Amino acid sequence: MLIHEDPALPHAAPPQGMSRRQSLRSIGLGAAAAMVAPQVVLAQAATTPEPPSTVTTPPRSFAPDAPPNVYFWDPDVIAVDPSFNGLAQPNAPIRRLWTGALWAEGPAWNGVGKFLVWSDIPNNRQMRWLEDDGHVSVFRAPSNNSNGNSFDRQGRQLSCEHLTRRVVRYELDGSITILADRFEGKRFNSPNDVVEHQDGSVWFTxxxxxxxxxxxxPDAPGGRSNPEGRLNNRLGQPPEIGEAVREMDHGIYRMAPDGAITRVGTQDQVANPNGLCFSPDHARLYVASTGAGPGDNGQGGTGEIFVYDVAGGALSNPRVFSDCMVDGVKCAPDGLRCDVNGNLWASSNAGRAVGYNGVTVWSPEGNLLGRIRLPEVCGNICFGGPKRNVLFMAASQSLYAVHTATQGAGPS
Structure with missing residues (x-):
């Protein structure tokens, strides 16, 4: 689904004076006018039209047995800058590998086992896709509503658990180690995403x-996400979950190789920190800031990507890397990954602006290079495959993949 906005192509640019979004809307209204009676069209014109159900015209199927739809560039992989042509693979289609989740998150590639693991948070399970035959099965259930996953440099899986408010590591012998569940004696809120630094430290939001x-x-009665106590937070949960309440503001944390935990980023710097990743040289940390969550006061994050400088296990100089506005549409970020050239790939949640959901790709300077359009909101991404040149995209209910002409930086 790489759409290349080549000025030589008739579909590349909207009519003069119109944004791309406006031109897409005009196409949708034109199609509606050809199919419905005039009085219905007038009625629709007076209200906001419903977004299209697909992002391509004519509609395409993403099913494994779908008919061929790519003869060179996939129509939903979009080169905004010519340099993106060197990152996208021209004869590679976007594939939907599987569907059936309630909210897919946290994809991570295991290079030894040649499989992808990801979280289906509401279903309280982790799923696994096998590279050899595409088989999908439940990998771990219950998962304590795990969200972000990654593999460290020893091949051990790191997972952020919403339910237990902790970060865990699955050891090679099958045991589980709790890496972090408290900071200065207080429970974490719900660790979201986790990555390893090249020095062996573990960083999480x-x-x-x-x-x-x-x-x-939700919190126990009286907690910030259950202040009136109307929700019974014990229903369907282990008894030890019952007393947990939110005790801290948002934060970004580092667990040193010796186990010491420090808060390296604060809520005042980055509200609602979500996905995170290091640049290939580990001199930068990128963090997605997303919207207000349960128990938050105020608007929370506003859908931006922030970047810090990294040195000596500490962060400095927080600043906005991108506001994630594309054609006037907020492509709110969540999961982040860098390629070996230092370009940042970010999942995109544009809500009902269907043609802007998927992935945005940014240069190290923060310039938009290209987009990948998906028919669902994309929550998180990672690079994988035996050559680490496949971009996996956990998008709402489904898992998608597309081959690229670059590789992800470091382990997934």
Missing amino acids: DPPYGGQLYEGA
Whole structure:
């Protein structure tokens, strides 16, 4: 689904004076006018039209047995800058590998086992896709409503658990180690995403999104996500979950190789920190800032990507890397990954602006290089495959993949 906005192509640019979004709307209204009576069209014109159900025209199928739809560039992989042509693979189609989740998140590639693991948060399970035959099965259930996953340099899986408000590591012998569940004696909110630094330290974000029924458990009565106590947070949960309440603001944390935990980023710097990743040289940390969560006061994050400088296990100079506005549409970020050239790939949640959901790709200077359009909101991404040149995209209910002409930086 790489759409290349080549000025030589008739579909590349909207009519003069119109934004791309406006031109897409005009196409949709034109199609509606050809199919419905005039009085219905007039009625629709007076209200906001419903977004299209597909992002391509004519509609395409993403099913494994779909008819061929790519003869060179996939129509939904979009080169905004010519340099993106060197990152996208021209004869590679976007594939939907599987569907059936309630909210897919946290994809991570295991290079030894040649499989992808990801979280289906509301279903309280982790799923696995096998590279050899595409088989999908439940990998771990219950998963404690796990969200972000990654593999460290020893091949051990790191997972952020919403329900238990902790970060765990699955050891090679099958045992589980709790890496972090408290900071200065207080419970974490709901660790969200986790990555390893090349020095062996583990870095993770801690927004409050697990403090709800759908993706974890609300606070005990009186807590910030259950102030009136109307929700019974014990229903369907282990007894030890019952007393947990939100105790801290948002934060970004580092666990040193010796186990010491420090808060390296604050809520005042980045509200609602979500996905995170290091640049290839580990001199930068990128962090996605997303919207307000359960128990938050105020608007929360506003859908931007921030970047810090990294040195000596500390962060400095926080600044906005991108506001994630594309053609006047907010492509709110969540999961982040860098390629070996230092370009940042970010999942995109544009809501009902269907043609802007998927992935945005940014240069190290923060310039938009290209987009990948998906028919669903994309929550998180990672590079994988035996050559680490496949971009996997966990998008709402489904898992998608597309081959690229670059490789992801470091382990997934």
